[in-house]
Amino acid sequence: MLNIIKWKNGVKMTKQIPPEMKERYEQAKELIENSENIKIYSHTDCDGISSGAILTSILKKIGKTDFDIEIVNLDVLEDVPIDHELTIFSDLGSGQPVDKNASKDSKILILDHHPPLRDIDYCDSVDYEYLEINPIFYGIDGSQEICGGGLCYLLAKEFGFADLSWIGILAAIGDIQNGKTGKLEGLNRTILKDAKEEGLVNVVENDLSLYGRQSRPLFVALSYFSDVKLDITNDQNRALDLLKRLGINTRNPVTDTSIRACDLNQKDKFKLIKELIGMITRVIPSNYAIHAPKLVMGESYEFVNEEKYTFLRDASEFSTAMNACVRNDRAEVALKLLELTIIRNEILNDDNVSIDIESDRALVLDELDEISRAHRYCLRVNIEKAGSSIVQKDNIQYFDGEGIRSNVVGTIAGMALSQGDWRKPIIAFTQVSDENDDLKISLRCSKLLAYDGVHFGSIIREVAQSLGGNGGGHDVACGAYIPKEKRDEFLSLMNEKLEGRLAIDN
Numbered sequence: 001m002l003n004i005i006k007w008k009n010g011v012k013m014t015k016q017i018p019p020e021m022k023e024r025y026e027q028a029k030e031l032i033e034n035s036e037n038i039k040i041y042s043h044t045d046c047d048g049i050s051s052g053a054i055l056t057s058i059l060k061k062i063g064k065t066d067f068d069i070e071i072v073n074l075d076v077l078e079d080v081p082i083d084h085e086l087t088i089f090s091d092l093g094s095g096q097p098v099d100k101n102a103s104k105d106s107k108i109l110i111l112d113h114h115p116p117l118r119d120i121d122y123c124d125s126v127d128y129e130y131l132e133i134n135p136i137f138y139g140i141d142g143s144q145e146i147c148g149g150g151l152c153y154l155l156a157k158e159f160g161f162a163d164l165s166w167i168g169i170l171a172a173i174g175d176i177q178n179g180k181t182g183k184l185e186g187l188n189r190t191i192l193k194d195a196k197e198e199g200l201v202n203v204v205e206n207d208l209s210l211y212g213r214q215s216r217p218l219f220v221a222l223s224y225f226s227d228v229k230l231d232i233t234n235d236q237n238r239a240l241d242l243l244k245r246l247g248i249n250t251r252n253p254v255t256d257t258s259i260r261a262c263d264l265n266q267k268d269k270f271k272l273i274k275e276l277i278g279m280i281t282r283v284i285p286s287n288y289a290i291h292a293p294k295l296v297m298g299e300s301y302e303f304v305n306e307e308k309y310t311f312l313r314d315a316s317e318f319s320t321a322m323n324a325c326v327r328n329d330r331a332e333v334a335l336k337l338l339e340l341t342i343i344r345n346e347i348l349n350d351d352n353v354s355i356d357i358e359s360d361r362a363l364v365l366d367e368l369d370e371i372s373r374a375h376r377y378c379l380r381v382n383i384e385k386a387g388s389s390i391v392q393k394d395n396i397q398y399f400d401g402e403g404i405r406s407n408v409v410g411t412i413a414g415m416a417l418s419q420g421d422w423r424k425p426i427i428a429f430t431q432v433s434d435e436n437d438d439l440k441i442s443l444r445c446s447k448l449l450a451y452d453g454v455h456f457g458s459i460i461r462e463v464a465q466s467l468g469g470n471g472g473g474h475d476v477a478c479g480a481y482i483p484k485e486k487r488d489e490f491l492s493l494m495n496e497k498l499e500g501r502l503a504i505d506n
C-alpha cells in the first residue's frame, strides 16, 4: 500500500495507520470479542459522545448485550472502579490514573488522543491486560489528525463497519480538528474517504465557512462573524445590506425563505468570500493579511442522508447540538440520536428492510430541540450579562461568570468575544460546582491570534499549574481549574505571560 505523507508546517502527516498502531487495533478487536461484561467511559463532549456511540454500535453489531456506557467528566477517573471484565475508556483515559483500581484479572482498553501520562511500553510493566491506543505514540498529532471518535472509528473499521465513518467526521468537527487549516487532515482524511465511499458524507471544498450554513439565514450567520470585528459583526441589518450591495439574491425562491449559506451558487459564494477577505484585511495588520482567507474559507461536510436546511445536515451544526445535550446533562439524548441515525442509515442503504425508524427519531429530535432552545436561551441571557462586564487589561480581557454553570462558561466566553476586543483573548471564570468552590477558567480568542504560533492551551496550563491548579486544551479554546483565592494572581500572570506575544497591536 502506498503511504501518503504530507508535510505541513514541517510536520509529517500520514494518511495511513502506522503498522504498530494497526497491530494494537487487531489486539483491541480480539479483546472485545473475548469479553462479555463490558463498561465504557467516554468524555462529556461531542467527540466523547461520538466515541461512545461508535463503541456501543460495534458491540451491538457483534451481538454483545452485556455492556454499559457512562459519559463522564475527567475528575471521575481519579478513582474509577475497575469491576467489569473489560473497561473501555474513549476520548479520555490517557491522561488520568484510570488503572489505579485494576487487579490481576482486569482488562483495560484506552482509545484517546490527549497527551498520555504513561508511555507506549507501559502495558509490559503491569500484570493485567492493558491496551492503550493513542496517536501521539506514533508521532501523529492528536489535535488535528485524529480525535477520540476517529480512533473509535478505526476500531469499527477493524470489524468491517465502515458505515460508522460519518461519526468519525462528526467527532473530528466537534473537536475542531479542522481549526488550523479549515479542513480535515491526516488520518481524519482517511476516515473522510471512507465516509465518502459509503455515500454518507459530501465534502464542499473551498466553501464559505460560516457557522449555521444549513439552518441559519445567511445574513444572520454573517452577523455572528467575530474572529475580527467587522461592521457586520452583531449587526444583521448591515449584513443584509452587504448581501444586497453585492447583488446576491437574499430570498430563496423555492422555499420563499431567506437564503442560507448552503444555497449560495459558486459565483455568489466567491463574491462574498472575496468581499469578506477584503473587509478583514482592512482591519488587521498587513503582516496578518496572509491569514485572512482562513477566517472565512474552509471545507464543509454534509451528511448526505439528512434533510437540507436542518442542523443534522451540517457536521458543525450537528456537533453543536451534541454539545448542547452534554452541557445540559442530557448525554443520553445525544447518544440515542446517534444510535437511531446509525440504524436509519443502515435501513436507507438496504431496500429489503422496512422498519419505521423515523417516528422514533422524531421523538428524540423533539427532545433535542427543547434542549437546544433552552440552551440558546441560557447562552443569550448570559452573553448579554457577560458582554457588559468585560474588564480590559493590557493583554487579556475577562469577565466574572458567577452564576454561569461551569460547563457552559467556555461557550459564553467565545460568544462574548464579539462584544469585547478581538485582539486579545477573553477569559471567564466561575465556580466549578456547588460542591467544589475551585474556579473553572475558560479562555477563547480569535483564530488569528494563534496563527503566529501562540498556543494558549499550553500557556494556560503552565500558569494554572504554577498556582496549584491544572489546565490545557486547544490553541484558541482552552481552560483551567484553579483554587478560588488565586484568581487575581492568575489574571496578572496570564497578562504578564502574554506581554509582547500578541503580535496584533492593541
Ligand SMILES: [Mn+2]
Pocket: 047, 048, 091, 113, 147, 148, 149, 175
Ligand atoms: Mn476529544
